Amino acid sequence: MRVLLVGAGGVGTAVTRIAARRSFLTHMVVADYDLARAEAAVAALGEQGTRFSARRLDASDQDAVRTALVDERCDVLLNATDPRFVMPLFEAALAAGTHYMDMAMSLSAPHATAPYEECGVKLGDEQFAQAAAWEASDRMALVGMGVEPGLSDVFARYAAEELFDEIEEIGVRDGANLTVEGYDFAPSFSIWTTIEECLNPPVVYEKDRGWFTTAPFSEPEVFEFPEGIGPVECVNVEHEEVLLIPRWVDARRVTFKYGLGDDFIAKLKTLHELGLDATAKVAVPGPDGPVQVSPRDVVAACLPDPATLGDRMTGKTCAGTWVKGTKDGSAREVYLYHVVDNEWSMREYGSQAVVWQTALNPVIALELMATGAWKGSGVLGPEALPPRPFLDLLGAYDSPWGLREER
Structure with missing residues (x-):
């Protein structure tokens, strides 16, 4: 499996440290707006870093993200940025024909007149609005796959x-x-x-x-x-x-x-x-x-x-x-x-x-996707997929x- 990891902050860096110990990963491109931060995440892996490379990437630039996915021949985009960048990354993965995974969904907006009684735009509404397109592409957008949600x-x-x-x-x-x-x-x-x-x-x-x-x-x-x-x-x-x-x-x-x-x-x-x-x-x-x-x-x-x-x-x-x-x-x-x-x-x-616990779960999900234990198409939450393989792998990850x- 080839992965484009977008975001080399605390959670993204922890993702690399966890994934480096697992054999399912063919290559992970660590991308960040700050190239030095991406390079530091890869360098910190030492001898375990041979399957990792760094790349500068602006998460808000949908075309640049799509190009990176195609150029790097990636199977999945893992979004480790904050929720402001969910939609450009989500749509770039769809355009590139790859799977997608995030740990937080598209942003909400309160109800205009009754914010503490009725929902306005709910978390994830923008993503679920594109579920049919993901189903038609036969690709999976696994949303909310951190620790909570996840x-x-x-x-x-x-x-x-x-x-x-x-x-x-x-x-x-x-x-x-x-x-x-x-x-x-x-x-x-x-x-x-x-x-x-x-x-x-x-x-x-x-x-x-x-x-x-x-x-x-x-x-x-x-x-x-x-x-x-x-x-x-x-x-x-x-x-x-x-x-x-x-x-x-x-x-x-x-x-x-x-x-x-x-x-x-x-x-x-x-x-x-x-x-x-x-x-x-x-x-x-x-x-x-x-x-x-x-x-x-x-x-x-x-x-x-x-x-x-x-x-x-x-x-x-x-x-x-x-x-x-x-x-x-x-x-x-x-x-x-x-x-x-x-x-x-x-x-x-x-x-x-906290960042390690958050990072652990998308890596397990990537492994389940790589082995075929988790598969599907459309916009899916973690509860749409079989839970037992995931919980069994938690033990294999010593957690x-x-x-x-x-x-």
């Missing part, structure tokens, strides 16, 4: 197939006890994406109502996370699982809740109140005249790069899917989960826990998953 969706499908006869509710729950020494505020993942997820109206799915929205940080609950992480307060956040799972898994309710903490929520609210979450560019005085900058990009530039925080970070991160329903006439409740200890991921891969019976 592994969480695989868990949902596995629960529906093997653990339950009927499902009342599926709730993705994400929590951690990670701390970063020396920083008062240092998000462990892209602040650009975190702002997008946390300040947009969260989406909830109910079978008799469909998709609807609530206010940010609604429905707080304390969830007990496994392997020593403990209780964390979680709140509703906009996330792709709520849009993906109901398309393929029958459940009466689907939610996503993120363990943020009061301090983190307060800082996000302050950014919003100051307008610093905005993506529209504003004019800022510069030495040679006004400069157009995005307030959110300024916030991101002022914060430490999450990929560089691993040496200062301690603790664990947990991604998982809580499922409630019935099996053989009896009530059942389980939590399927995946925990990564930052000390382990830094020692084994040199990548901090097993767990299941906790709640009752």
